[in-house]
Amino acid sequence: MATGRAAVSASPLEMRALRAVRAAAPASVLALGVFAAVRGAGVLVVGLGSWWAGRDPLKVLGASWDSGWYLGIAARGYGRTLMWPDAVTGTGAVQSDTAFFPLYPALIRLVAAVLPGGPAPAALLVAWVAAAAAAVGVYRVGERLLGARAGLLLVGLWAALPHAVVLTLAYTEALLAAFAAWALYALLRDRWLWAAGLAVLAGLTRPTGLAVAAAVCAAALYAVAVRGSRAPAVWAAALLAPAGWAAYVLAVGARTGDLLGGYFAVQRxxxxxxxxxxxxxRSAERVLTGGHVTLATTVTVVLLAAAGLLAAGLLLDRTPLPLLAYTGVLLLMAFGGAGFFESKPRFLLPAFPLLLPAAAAMARARPRTSVVVTAGLAGLSYGYGLYLLLVARVPL
Known part of the structure; x- marks a missing residue:
């Protein structure tokens, strides 16, 4: 009679899945190491720069601009407003914290309840874990489409973007990028319900999370109309994917008394x-005609132009439909939205598929060239990140 722990035999499918995880782990760890090296150095630069400027590095990283709103929601819930009165009428815009989606503050509150230090360290921990998960997801998408080397370069390029400092702040871009990257990877593998679930979470993270739902719906429409799929999971994914975004928009509408338009009134x-x-x-015209603009405005115009060129390259490379739909919606929302012009490159941080053509080109170059280019971009990113956090007078 057998004694001790009962033996458990794994099925062939489970064994194949286990072998796949083991095979992917070293490459994923390497991708995470690339991201940690680039962005870890960036955090060190911000910390030293903040200390030199006489500012608390924790407050710079964890309580800059929108971070304060997220910390307030995490600590006290929704209900905070700020009023900016007009000098003539005495009335003006009322900025409400209901403009901010709920998932990130909820995670901050959850972590802060378990770990000491308060909301700010919790917010940074959530953002950094999300950034790490996003880096691995970005790698997996790049590896599946272009190979392992291009996948690593894709992670390096994404970590070295001019606004990549935001990935290590108490902001939501890292969390959205994590959900988006893994949702797109799931779609590339026809894992419909995984993709839909991640799209729901993305839709609860920030307004641009709608782009992940768009990717799922576009892929589902293609599967049904072109591939003739009748799988229930495809239909379920298309119906479920926008639920997170729609639920919060409708909740704000119900709170304001305007079910369909309330959230958009808050945004206005x-x-x-x-x-x-x-x-x-108009902002681009001011830059091109030599009007009075800041460095941040000029860099924003350059980066938006670069994003347009990269989008053209993405189309020419016959990129899979889910990535095109996701990136296209992000570009539409960033280019077409008014207000906070200098924040538009931040809004495009989760649009990592734009870097796929550049990663593919660098993968064909000599390794030394790729390392030098990535290191040079990272150095520029560190300097510009310091400028945005410590010098620029525009919302990040």
């Missing part, structure tokens, strides 16, 4: 509305 009070790019064109 912040100066955010869809103007089909008219505001962005």
């Amino acid at each position: 009070q912040w100066g955010s509305r869809f103007d089909f790019g008219a505001g962005a064109l």
Whole structure:
């Protein structure tokens, strides 16, 4: 009679899955190491720069601009407003914290309840874990489409973007990028319900999380209309994917008394509305005609132009439909939205598929060239990140 722990035999499918995880782990760890090296050095630069400027590095990293709103929601719930009165009428815009989606503050509150230190360290921990998960997801997408070397370069390029400092702040871009990367990877492998579940979480993270739902719906439509799929999971994914985003928008609408338009009214009070790019064109015109603009405005125009060129390259490379739909919606929302012009490159941080053509080109170059280019971009990113956090007078 057998004694001790009962033996458990794994099925062939389970054994194949286990072998796949073991085979992927070293490459994923390497991708995580690349991201940690680039962004870890960036955190060190911000910390030293903040200390030199006489500012608390924890407050710079964990309580800059929108971070304060997230910390407030995590600590006290929704209900905070700020009013900016007009000098003539005495009335003006009322900025409400209901403009911010709920998942990130909820995670901050959860972590802060378990770990000591308060909301700010908890917010940074959530953001950093999300950034690490996003880096591995970005690698897996790049590896599946272009190979392992290009996948690593994709992670390095993404970590070295000019606004990549945001990935290590108490902001939501890292969390959205994590959900998006793994949702896109799931779609590339026809894991429909995984992709839909991640799209729901992305939709609860920030307004641009709608782009992940768009990717799932576009892939489902293609599967049904072109591939003739009748799988229930495809239909379920298409119906479920927008649920997170829609649920919060409707909840804000119910709270304001305008079910369908309430959330968008809140956004307009912040100066955010869809103007089909008219505001962005006016800002670009000021830069091109030599008007009075900041360095951040000029860099924003350059980065938006670069994003447009990279988008063209993505189309020419016959990129899979889910990645095109996801990136296209992010670009539409960034280019077409008015207000906070200098924040537009931050809004595009989760649009990592834009870097796929560049990663593919660098993968064909000599390794030394790829390392030098990535290191040079990272150095520029560190300097620009310091400028945004410590010098620039524009919202990040």
